[in-house]
Amino acid sequence: MRLRSRFNLWLGAVLALGVAAAGTVTYGLLHRDARDQVVQTASLLMAAAEATRSYTTEFIKPHLDQRLDVEFLPQTVPAFAATETIIALRKQFPEFTYKEAVLNPTNPRDRTSDWEADIVNIFRADTARTQIVGERSQGPMQALYFAKPIKISNPTCLTCHSTAATAPASMIKLYGEANGFGWKQDEIIGAQIVTVPLSFADKAADRTFAILLGAFVLLALLALGTGNLLLGKTGPSAAR
Numbered sequence: 001m002r003l004r005s006r007f008n009l010w011l012g013a014v015l016a017l018g019v020a021a022a023g024t025v026t027y028g029l030l031h032r033d034a035r036d037q038v039v040q041t042a043s044l045l046m047a048a049a050e051a052t053r054s055y056t057t058e059f060i061k062p063h064l065d066q067r068l069d070v071e072f073l074p075q076t077v078p079a080f081a082a083t084e085t086i087i088a089l090r091k092q093f094p095e096f097t098y099k100e101a102v103l104n105p106t107n108p109r110d111r112t113s114d115w116e117a118d119i120v121n122i123f124r125a126d127t128a129r130t131q132i133v134g135e136r137s138q139g140p141m142q143a144l145y146f147a148k149p150i151k152i153s154n155p156t157c158l159t160c161h162s163t164a165a166t167a168p169a170s171m172i173k174l175y176g177e178a179n180g181f182g183w184k185q186d187e188i189i190g191a192q193i194v195t196v197p198l199s200f201a202d203k204a205a206d207r208t209f210a211i212l213l214g215a216f217v218l219l220a221l222l223a224l225g226t227g228n229l230l231l232g233k234t235g236p237s238a239a240r
């Protein structure tokens, strides 16, 4: 075989292997980073919901509690405040969701769906578990979910969530006696679940990957071309 053919064959093979290896590593890294970023966004949304909860408990509830005898104001309920805040946020970011998913909720909109109930039951079976992160398809979109257990650790919760008899009359008037009772001290009754779209980050990773792969291939072709140019200069007799 002529030197040039051998050179092209071997360098071509080595470069192809190199591009394949670099491509595989880069693809993995880009998609891992994309997922990390989505987890970070999900944590931020969860933190926003939690901030709304504590704002309500600290700054809103004390001022409105005296109205409890006259009328029940859902605005004083941290779960309600967090849910409504994220509903408002979804006007700009409809692909993001937040739910205080509860097996036996006071407000029916908080009832767990099938997959949410599975998550709550994992937390109930393994009480040491503090979070679950996973992926699921949400319509045509792939989404990442981030869940934290809701545990009844404060006995004051039971005033409104143990029996209809202990709950404020104004609350019963608004919500009825059927739902959201029978919760127990230290029981995990539900989970806060955030979902965040994965597809945007994945698409961005794919775009960056396509550009990098193009650059790798270009580099390989340049190396091959330069090699051939140098071989050409040494002349056929010297190159043989």
Ligand code: HEC
Pocket: 074, 077, 079, 080, 100, 102, 104, 105, 106, 107, 108, 110, 150, 151, 152, 153, 154, 156, 157, 158, 159, 160, 161, 168, 171, 175, 180, 190
């Ligand atoms: C004054 C009564 C009252 C107290 C005290 C109270 N809640 Fe609630 N809670 C409610 C009402 C009413 C709702 C339904 C609000 C709505 O319409 O979204 C609710 C909703 C919830 C929800 C959402 C699921 C559902 O049932 O609709 C969670 C979770 C929750 N409460 C947890 C707690 C925890 C934890 C505590 C103690 C730190 C607590 N609650 C204390 C009245 C109360």
